[in-house]
Amino acid sequence: MKILTGAQIHELDNYTIEHEPIASIDLMERAARAIMLAITQQWSQSTPIVVFAGPGNNGGDALAVARMLTEKGYIVDTYLFNIHSSLSEDCEKNRDRLVNGGLVHKFTEITTDFDPPKLTPKTLVIDGLFGSGLNKPLTGGFASLVKYINQSPSFVVSIDMPSGLLTENNSFDQGSNIVRADLTLTLHMKKLAMLFADTQKYLGKVEVLDIRLSKEYIESIPTKFNIIEESYIKDNLRSRDDFANKGMMGHALIIAGTYGMAGAAALATRACLRSGVGKVTALTPRPNYNIMQVAVPEAVLMLDREDYYSEAVATDDFDAVGIGPGLGRQEGSALALMSQLQQTTCPIVLDADALNMLGSHGTWINQLPDNVIMTPHPREFDRIASTCCHSDSERLNVAREMAESLRAYILLKGHRSALCLPSGDVIFNTTGNSGMATAGSGDVLTGIITALLARGYSRKNACIVGMYLHGLAGDIAAEKMGKESLIASDIIDALPEAFKRLAQ
Incomplete structure (x- = not known):
C-alpha cells in the first residue's frame, strides 16, 4: 500500500477531478459527507458542536460538514477565519451555502479580532483549520488558537490532519x-x-475515510514509501518441500552473548530455530555453555575461549550470520567484529551491541560490506549515524540516506518499524504492539531474519517477512498473555501460530 506525500495527495485530488470527472466542489461534498457520517455515528444531536474553519479547502470541508450537521438537527457554532480576506474558491462556495441555507445556529467570519467561544467538556470541537496542504509550522494568531483548543476540556476531531501537523517532516515544529x-x-x-511514534500524541485515534479518489492514479504514481500488505507476505513465503532434509533448509550462525548475557544468545538462537532453518550454530563465550545447552538443546555450540566474543570464525559453512545480541562492548569484541565482517561473504544481520560497537568507532560504519542488514532501535541508530535526531521523521530521512550511501538495509525498529532499502525506498510494518517493548524482543527479530536468510530468502524479503512475522507473533502472544505480561520468549512461542496463519 502506497503512502503519498502532501504534494502527491494534491495531485491525486486534481487527477480525480479531471478524470472521474467530478467538480472540485462536488468532491469536497463527498468528503464532507463521509466526515459527517463518521461524526453522527458517534455523537447524538444533543452534542453542542463548535467548528473552526480555515481559509483553504480544509476549511471548505469543515463548512460543508457544519452545514450537513445543521441539516441533521445538530446545534453547530461555526467560526471561519478569513484574516487576509482570501478564501479558496470552494471554501467561499461552502461559506455561502452554509449561510444561505437559513438553518445555521451561529456563523462568525473572523477578519480581525476573535472572541473565542466557551469550550466545555460536553462540546465537540471540529478542527478544520488546515489539513494536509499545510507546508510550514503555524505561528501568530493561528498558533494562539491551537493553544486555546488544546487547553480546553472538549473532545477534538480533526479533519484529515490535526492543524499544524505537516504530512511528512515535523522536525522543526513547535509541539x-x-x-x-x-x-x-x-x-x-x-x-x-x-x-x-512522536506524532501519535497529536493524532488520537485515526480513522481512514474512503472518498473514492482515483485508483488509477494511485497505482501509476511512484512513491518512496509503502506499507506492507499481508498478501505480499503470503505470496513471498517459501514453501517447505515434502522431501526436504535439514541440509536443504539452511545453516545459520548466531554470534551472541557475553558472560552474563546468555539469555540474549538463547533468545536469538531459539527464534532462529523456530523460523524454519535447518540448523543453527551459536558462537558464545565458554561460561555460557551449560545455560545454552539447557535452553537450546537443538543448537550446535561453538565456544569462545574468552568470557566475551574475542575472535572471528570461518563462515564458509554457513548460509547467514546474525551478530550482536548481548555481545558486550569490549574492545577485543569490536576488533573481532570488524575482522568477522571483512571475511564473511554470506548475508549478515547486525543488531544490538554489534551496532553499538560500530557507533563508538567513528568511521567503521563506512567499512561495512555491501548489503549488510542492520536492525537498530532509535538510540542505536543515532549512535551509528553520529547524530541526535530531533524527530522520527528526521531519523527516517537520515536512515534513508545512510541505506543508500552504504548500500545497506536499515530496519528502524518501533511500533511501525521502517525498513530503509539501498534504493532509498521505505517499507513500513503493520504488525506488532506495545507489549513487545520488552527486553529481548530485538534479539528475537535478529534470529528470525537470520533464519530466513539462511533459508534462501533475499535480503529484502527476509527483512520484510521477518519484521511482519515478528510483529504478528507478538500480536498472537498479546492475545493470549495480554500486553502487560508479554515477554520475549512469548513471541518465540507464538511463531508457529504466526506461520500457520500466513500459510492458510
Whole structure:
C-alpha cells in the first residue's frame, strides 16, 4: 500500500477531478459527507458542536460538514477565519451555502479580532483549520488558537490532519502549535507523519475515510514509501518441500552473548530455530555453555575461549550470520567484529551491541560490506549515524540516506518499524504492539531474519517477512498473555501460530 506525500495527495485530488470527472466542489461534498457520517455515528444531536474553519479547502470541508450537521438537527457554532480576506474558491462556495441555507445556529467570519467561544467538556470541537496542504509550522494568531483548543476540556476531531501537523517532516515544529486531536478523520489514506511514534500524541485515534479518489492514479504514481500488505507476505513465503532434509533448509550462525548475557544468545538462537532453518550454530563465550545447552538443546555450540566474543570464525559453512545480541562492548569484541565482517561473504544481520560497537568507532560504519542488514532501535541508530535526531521523521530521512550511501538495509525498529532499502525506498510494518517493548524482543527479530536468510530468502524479503512475522507473533502472544505480561520468549512461542496463519 502506497503512502503519498502532501504534494502527491494534491495531485491525486486534481487527477480525480479531471478524470472521474467530478467538480472540485462536488468532491469536497463527498468528503464532507463521509466526515459527517463518521461524526453522527458517534455523537447524538444533543452534542453542542463548535467548528473552526480555515481559509483553504480544509476549511471548505469543515463548512460543508457544519452545514450537513445543521441539516441533521445538530446545534453547530461555526467560526471561519478569513484574516487576509482570501478564501479558496470552494471554501467561499461552502461559506455561502452554509449561510444561505437559513438553518445555521451561529456563523462568525473572523477578519480581525476573535472572541473565542466557551469550550466545555460536553462540546465537540471540529478542527478544520488546515489539513494536509499545510507546508510550514503555524505561528501568530493561528498558533494562539491551537493553544486555546488544546487547553480546553472538549473532545477534538480533526479533519484529515490535526492543524499544524505537516504530512511528512515535523522536525522543526513547535509541539504546542499543533492541535492535539482525540480523533483524526483522515481522507482516503494515511499520511506519512501518521506512522511516527512522536506524532501519535497529536493524532488520537485515526480513522481512514474512503472518498473514492482515483485508483488509477494511485497505482501509476511512484512513491518512496509503502506499507506492507499481508498478501505480499503470503505470496513471498517459501514453501517447505515434502522431501526436504535439514541440509536443504539452511545453516545459520548466531554470534551472541557475553558472560552474563546468555539469555540474549538463547533468545536469538531459539527464534532462529523456530523460523524454519535447518540448523543453527551459536558462537558464545565458554561460561555460557551449560545455560545454552539447557535452553537450546537443538543448537550446535561453538565456544569462545574468552568470557566475551574475542575472535572471528570461518563462515564458509554457513548460509547467514546474525551478530550482536548481548555481545558486550569490549574492545577485543569490536576488533573481532570488524575482522568477522571483512571475511564473511554470506548475508549478515547486525543488531544490538554489534551496532553499538560500530557507533563508538567513528568511521567503521563506512567499512561495512555491501548489503549488510542492520536492525537498530532509535538510540542505536543515532549512535551509528553520529547524530541526535530531533524527530522520527528526521531519523527516517537520515536512515534513508545512510541505506543508500552504504548500500545497506536499515530496519528502524518501533511500533511501525521502517525498513530503509539501498534504493532509498521505505517499507513500513503493520504488525506488532506495545507489549513487545520488552527486553529481548530485538534479539528475537535478529534470529528470525537470520533464519530466513539462511533459508534462501533475499535480503529484502527476509527483512520484510521477518519484521511482519515478528510483529504478528507478538500480536498472537498479546492475545493470549495480554500486553502487560508479554515477554520475549512469548513471541518465540507464538511463531508457529504466526506461520500457520500466513500459510492458510
